[in-house]
Amino acid sequence: xxxxxxxxxxxxxxxxxxxxxxxxxxxxxxxxxxxxxxxxxxxxxxxxxxxxxxxxxxxxxxxxxxxxxxxxxxxxxxxxxxxxxxxxxxxxxxxxxxxxxxxxxxxxxx
Numbered sequence: 001x002x003x004x005x006x007x008x009x010x011x012x013x014x015x016x017x018x019x020x021x022x023x024x025x026x027x028x029x030x031x032x033x034x035x036x037x038x039x040x041x042x043x044x045x046x047x048x049x050x051x052x053x054x055x056x057x058x059x060x061x062x063x064x065x066x067x068x069x070x071x072x073x074x075x076x077x078x079x080x081x082x083x084x085x086x087x088x089x090x091x092x093x094x095x096x097x098x099x100x101x102x103x104x105x106x107x108x109x110x
Contacts, residue, residue: 019051022059034066043075050081
């Protein structure tokens with residue numbers, strides 16, 4: 001399944017809603033979306049994982065790269081909509097310690 005990204009804005013945040021698998025095929029799509037947002041000056045990005053049920057190492061690499069990109073531009077990258085299975089992956093890789101995550105999207109709507 002291909003990765004689809006639906007974009008919206010609210011306040012200073014850009015929301016990227018992911019639908020599909022964040023794997024070797026989807027990771028470059030997300031990476032390019034983040035690059036484009038930062039190039040436009042959008043440095044507060046919320047990635048909504050509600051539509052994602054699989055992620056591999058290349059997918060994890062794309063969000064880590066995105067975090068580096070936005071933080072190097074004095075921004076931040078937030079994660080929301082992560083189900084229990086994805087939570088396990090983030091905890092196992094200790095990524096829950098470097099990302100700001102919340103299960104409720106509205107937390108980042110300000």
